[in-house]
Amino acid sequence: MTSIAVNKNIIAITRGLRIDCYDYSNHKIIDVESRDANDSISDIVIASNCEYLAIITSMSKQLIIYNWPTFKTKRKYVLPRSASKIRFSPQSDHIFVADKTGDVLMYDISKEDDGIKLLGHLSLLLNVLQTSDRKFIISSDRDEKIRVSCYPNTYNIHTYCLGHTEFVNHLEFLPHNNKYLTSTSGDGTVRCWDYVTGKMHYSIDTFLDINDETLKDDFAKVMIDEGIEVNSLPIVHYAVTKKDESCSILAIAVYNFNKILVYSLNSDDECFRHRLLQKIDVEQLPSSLALHGSSLFVYFDVKGTVLIYTIKYENTNISIELEKTVQIFVNDQSNGVSDMENKQSIKLLYKRKFDNVQEYQERKKQRLGKV
Amino acid sequence: MELPQKKYYRQRAHSNPIADHCFEYPSRPDDYNWSTLFPKTIEQEQKNKQVEFLDVGCGYGGLLVTLSPLFPNNLMLGLEIRVKVSDYVNDRIQALRSQHPDQFQNIAVLRTNAMKYLPNFFHKGQLKKMFFLYPDPHFKKAKHKWRIINKWLLSEYAYVLAEEGIIYTITDVKDLHEWMVEHFVEHPLFERISDEELKSDIIVDKLYESTEEGQKVTRNNGDKYLAVFKRIPDGYNPY
Numbered sequence: 001m002t003s004i005a006v007n008k009n010i011i012a013i014t015r016g017l018r019i020d021c022y023d024y025s026n027h028k029i030i031d032v033e034s035r036d037a038n039d040s041i042s043d044i045v046i047a048s049n050c051e052y053l054a055i056i057t058s059m060s061k062q063l064i065i066y067n068w069p070t071f072k073t074k075r076k077y078v079l080p081r082s083a084s085k086i087r088f089s090p091q092s093d094h095i096f097v098a099d100k101t102g103d104v105l106m107y108d109i110s111k112e113d114d115g116i117k118l119l120g121h122l123s124l125l126l127n128v129l130q131t132s133d134r135k136f137i138i139s140s141d142r143d144e145k146i147r148v149s150c151y152p153n154t155y156n157i158h159t160y161c162l163g164h165t166e167f168v169n170h171l172e173f174l175p176h177n178n179k180y181l182t183s184t185s186g187d188g189t190v191r192c193w194d195y196v197t198g199k200m201h202y203s204i205d206t207f208l209d210i211n212d213e214t215l216k217d218d219f220a221k222v223m224i225d226e227g228i229e230v231n232s233l234p235i236v237h238y239a240v241t242k243k244d245e246s247c248s249i250l251a252i253a254v255y256n257f258n259k260i261l262v263y264s265l266n267s268d269d270e271c272f273r274h275r276l277l278q279k280i281d282v283e284q285l286p287s288s289l290a291l292h293g294s295s296l297f298v299y300f301d302v303k304g305t306v307l308i309y310t311i312k313y314e315n316t317n318i319s320i321e322l323e324k325t326v327q328i329f330v331n332d333q334s335n336g337v338s339d340m341e342n343k344q345s346i347k348l349l350y351k352r353k354f355d356n357v358q359e360y361q362e363r364k365k366q367r368l369g370k371v
Numbered sequence: 372m373e374l375p376q377k378k379y380y381r382q383r384a385h386s387n388p389i390a391d392h393c394f395e396y397p398s399r400p401d402d403y404n405w406s407t408l409f410p411k412t413i414e415q416e417q418k419n420k421q422v423e424f425l426d427v428g429c430g431y432g433g434l435l436v437t438l439s440p441l442f443p444n445n446l447m448l449g450l451e452i453r454v455k456v457s458d459y460v461n462d463r464i465q466a467l468r469s470q471h472p473d474q475f476q477n478i479a480v481l482r483t484n485a486m487k488y489l490p491n492f493f494h495k496g497q498l499k500k501m502f503f504l505y506p507d508p509h510f511k512k513a514k515h516k517w518r519i520i521n522k523w524l525l526s527e528y529a530y531v532l533a534e535e536g537i538i539y540t541i542t543d544v545k546d547l548h549e550w551m552v553e554h555f556v557e558h559p560l561f562e563r564i565s566d567e568e569l570k571s572d573i574i575v576d577k578l579y580e581s582t583e584e585g586q587k588v589t590r591n592n593g594d595k596y597l598a599v600f601k602r603i604p605d606g607y608n609p610y
């Protein structure tokens with residue numbers, strides 16, 4: 001779930017059923033219609049050709065594509081099921097939908113049909129991505145899996161990228177070398193994969209840079225009351241950008257950790273290296289993150305602000321400075337997403353533990369004892 | 372060690388394969404300690420030996436026990452979602468191994484949900500044969516999504532199965548038989564094997580009677596519908 005999308009000209013931010021598109025001088029507000037009072041926009045993306053903006057809504061299950069910069073509605077689809085994530089194809093002519101029953105659907109945005117189902121997992125899907133050569137569709141789910149399917153022959157599963165130990169919520173190609181896929185997870189790691197072989201090449205454990213056992217224990221306690229056992233702080237937001245031909249910048253927000261971790265990730269051939277560039281202090285968990293060029297955008301929906309940081313490269317030194325603060329939804333009374341709601345949504349990504357095996361084994365032991 | 376008595380292991384027939392259950396599973400096949408299942412073979416003989424036959428929803432394990440002496444050089448695994456039933460199969464295999472040293476070392480059972488976790492346990496193209504014997508029919512339309520054969524699961528089975536690998540299905544429910552045939556035939560990675568070709572396959576005969584469910588159908592004079600498929604290469608060519 002993302003509530004900010006940026007390109008070179010605009011920042012588009014969502015709250016409730018509203019989109020605020022800011023072009024660095026004016027705000028254009030779009031209201032999405034819905035009959036459902038509890039409805040909200042659950043994801044927003046901008047096509048890489050900059051011609052379209054797309055959103056989905058949580059309750060009314062709309063997928064709306066707007067022309068940019070006119071903001072006229074180009075297409076409106078009603079999805080069969082509630083979706084987690086939408087993505088444009090590299091050519092911006094199709095849109096992929098990852099839904100909560102495990103399906104990946106594809107809509108040709110030049111058509112007004114019901115789309116087609118490309119593949120299905122038996123798990124809640126969290127993300128989907130197409131490779132730039134269009135040969136593969138990559139999808140990730142709540143059951144720790146990243147699946148790489150051939151395209152258009154999606155019935156053929158090419159490989160899996162396996163290793164995460166919790167849900168896999170973000171997928172991005174490594175910006176400076178799109179032969180590699182990066183992913184983030186509830187297990188607190190970012191992993192780097194060769195998606196053709198399924199081999200993991202690198203992993204960054206964010207907890208090594210958080211290093212706060214109390215924070216982890218507190219989260220574990222809250223979750224255990226829900227019947228969920230956790231051993232790590234989950235990554236919630238993730239954004240990437242290219243620095244140069246051998247280096248990318250990653251920005252990461254971890255649940256309940258009031259700092260944004262910014263890393264550089266270098267690769268020469270198959271040799272990876274990462275460096276923590278900065279921990280940016282923030283007042284609370286942001287609602288979303290985005291990176292574009294050398295700008296980092298941090299959105300707080302409750303306060304209606306977007307902080308824009310600039311990443312400065314001087315020789316080998318990289319620094320990150322707050323450039324400006326943008327107020328959004330200025331005269332809007334609607335509320336942002338509360339901590340409570342954040343907790344509810346993260347909870348759904350974990351599996352509840354109920355151990356019916358142990359109980360059975362104990363009864364069996366008693367039975368055998370009696371004989 | 373005595374063979375287990377089935378009466379202690381009976382369990383309600385259907386468990387929801389889509390809901391969360393509590394399973395232990397490795398995040399990747401190589402993370403699993405296979406020597407716990409096949410101690411003699413893997414520890415003492417061949418370290419890298421892998422499971423090649425998979426009985427999906429093995430129930431009380433009759434097929435494994437029948438095939439064990441026929442394919443002494445292949446490791447075979449039964450997957451069963453129900454706690455007590457899989458425990459029965461495990462106790463049965465342990466007892467057989469203790470009564471017949473050096474035999475039944477190539478069969479084992481694992482409790483898991485085969486509809487969700489196959490890629491956690493098996494590499495691409497690792498399996499040579501898969502068995503779906505008398506799978507749960509889930510008659511109601513609303514429960515069809517629980518069926519262990521569907522278009523999307525077939526892609527996952529095709530992934531773990533080697534090219535030329537074989538999937539055996541048998542059922543006493545005509546409607547389910549037609550459903551399975553339809554899905555396999557429509558899937559570009561499978562092809563039905565003709566009855567003529569099956570005549571030379573010694574396994575086919577064993578599919579009717581070796582499992583508990585098959586015996587039950589015989590007792591009730593039920594019909595048996597067999598269908599066998601081959602994993603074929605992907606014919607899709609982008610050029």
Ligand SMILES: C[S@@+](CC[C@H](N)C(=O)[O-])C[C@H]1O[C@@H](n2cnc3c(N)ncnc32)[C@H](O)[C@@H]1O
Binds near residue numbers: 451456582
């Ligand atoms: C009708 S029984 C047939 C058992 C056995 N094949 C036989 O012929 O006697 C179907 C079995 O599949 C098991 N099963 C159903 N869904 C399963 C799943 N998703 N993973 C593993 N086992 C499953 C059931 O628990 C049940 O024991």
